[in-house]
Amino acid sequence: MKIGVIGGGAWGTALAQVAAADGAPVLLWAREAEVVAGINDARENRLFLAGVPLSPAVRATGDLADLAGLDALLVVAPAQHVGAVLRETPAGAALVLCAKGIEAGSGRLVSEVAADAHPGAALAVLSGPTFAHEVAQGLPTAVTLAVEDEALGARLAERLARPGFRPYRSTDVIGAEVGGAVKNVLAIACGVVDGAGLGQNARAALIARGFAEMTRFGLAKGARPETLAGLAGLGDLVLTCSSTSSRNFSLGRGLGEGQSPAALLADRRTVAEGAFTAPVLAETARAMSVEMPIVDAVCALLDGSADVGTVIERLLARPLRAEI
Ligand SMILES: NC(=O)c1ccc[n+]([C@@H]2O[C@H](COP(=O)([O-])OP(=O)(O)OC[C@H]3O[C@@H](n4cnc5c(N)ncnc54)[C@H](O)[C@@H]3O)[C@@H](O)[C@H]2O)c1
Numbered sequence: 001m002k003i004g005v006i007g008g009g010a011w012g013t014a015l016a017q018v019a020a021a022d023g024a025p026v027l028l029w030a031r032e033a034e035v036v037a038g039i040n041d042a043r044e045n046r047l048f049l050a051g052v053p054l055s056p057a058v059r060a061t062g063d064l065a066d067l068a069g070l071d072a073l074l075v076v077a078p079a080q081h082v083g084a085v086l087r088e089t090p091a092g093a094a095l096v097l098c099a100k101g102i103e104a105g106s107g108r109l110v111s112e113v114a115a116d117a118h119p120g121a122a123l124a125v126l127s128g129p130t131f132a133h134e135v136a137q138g139l140p141t142a143v144t145l146a147v148e149d150e151a152l153g154a155r156l157a158e159r160l161a162r163p164g165f166r167p168y169r170s171t172d173v174i175g176a177e178v179g180g181a182v183k184n185v186l187a188i189a190c191g192v193v194d195g196a197g198l199g200q201n202a203r204a205a206l207i208a209r210g211f212a213e214m215t216r217f218g219l220a221k222g223a224r225p226e227t228l229a230g231l232a233g234l235g236d237l238v239l240t241c242s243s244t245s246s247r248n249f250s251l252g253r254g255l256g257e258g259q260s261p262a263a264l265l266a267d268r269r270t271v272a273e274g275a276f277t278a279p280v281l282a283e284t285a286r287a288m289s290v291e292m293p294i295v296d297a298v299c300a301l302l303d304g305s306a307d308v309g310t311v312i313e314r315l316l317a318r319p320l321r322a323e324i
């Protein structure tokens with residue numbers, strides 16, 4: 001199975017390294033000419049994954065047309081750019097969607113965006129607790145690989161599996177997507193708890209109640225509960241809600257410390273997907289009558305309509321209710 005990667009950020013580069021670990025060639029498209037040159041000439045992506053020596057089997061290109069004729073493309077552009085990039089990408093390959101987010105404006109999951117850009121393409125979702133720098137170092141990692149076509153799922157899992165990289169197969173594409181998109185917003189909330197010094201009890205409560213929000217939203221979208229309780233949902237939520245290695249958690253921590261959202265988001269080279277997904281997630285949930293108070297609180301902090309003290313007061317003043 002000939003593999004290409006769309007996106008030369010940290011995660012696209014780490015996944016290219018995984019796919020090339022057995023020496024099979026992998027072609028990676030990167031938007032930045034310096035990333036293409038760095039990978040081809042110095043075997044390093046200094047902009048997004050500095051310090052990781054890349055396999056000589058990973059080759060980079062700045063031309064999406066070069067991806068024609070490959071069997072599977074790992075789509076690792078940020079969620080808000082997947083549509084634009086796929087519209088310029090030659091069709092014909094299975095698409096393995098690795099971005100975690102919901103498209104602003106349309107409210108579409110990445111699989112819906114991909115189906116629109118490449119009608120009839122086989123679609124898979126790869127998601128789970130995966131800090132790129134750990135995967136690139138070969139540290140043990142497990143992911144959900146969700147594909148409706150079980151035979152394709154088995155072939156993809158076989159192609160991507162390594163001793164330190166274990167794909168667990170699923171057929172629940174929606175569940176895998178919802179988990180990855182929602183956890184980014186909840187990771188911002190956990191960062192706020194940390195930055196505002198609210199304590200470990202509050203963080204654990206937020207993870208559990210955030211998971212309840214993820215589950216309500218996921219079920220309304222047609223996800224299966226066991227997917228949300230697995231690697232792509234709860235697993236990734238726990239990872240990103242407990243580490244400053246998470247860009248979303250770090251963004252939230254800045255908000256919790258009282259820094260302005262505009263300052264925190266200005267001039268970012270790396271992506272904190274939760275900041276883009278939060279408003280569209282809140283809007284979509286409202287339209288489906290799904291309650292997501294923690295997501296609403298993150299939105300209020302990001303759009304500056306409330307400060308940390310106010311959103312905490314609002315969350316704590318909610319009516320007492322049954323846990324489930
Ligand atoms: N970094 C991780 O550990 C990790 C792990 C799992 C999933 N992800 C997901 O992978 C996706 C990509 O994240 P990343 O961490 O690789 O990115 P990154 O933050 O390392 O780099 C930013 C990326 O955005 C791209 N970009 C910026 N503007 C663009 C545009 N207009 N069109 C197309 N691309 C543009 C850049 O070229 C670069 O590839 C995100 O959805 C993220 O949630 C990341």
Ligand SMILES: O=P(O)(O)OC[C@H](O)CO
Binds near residue numbers: 187
């Ligand atoms: O740095 P974050 O917050 O984008 O998280 C990276 C991955 O999604 C963790 O699984």
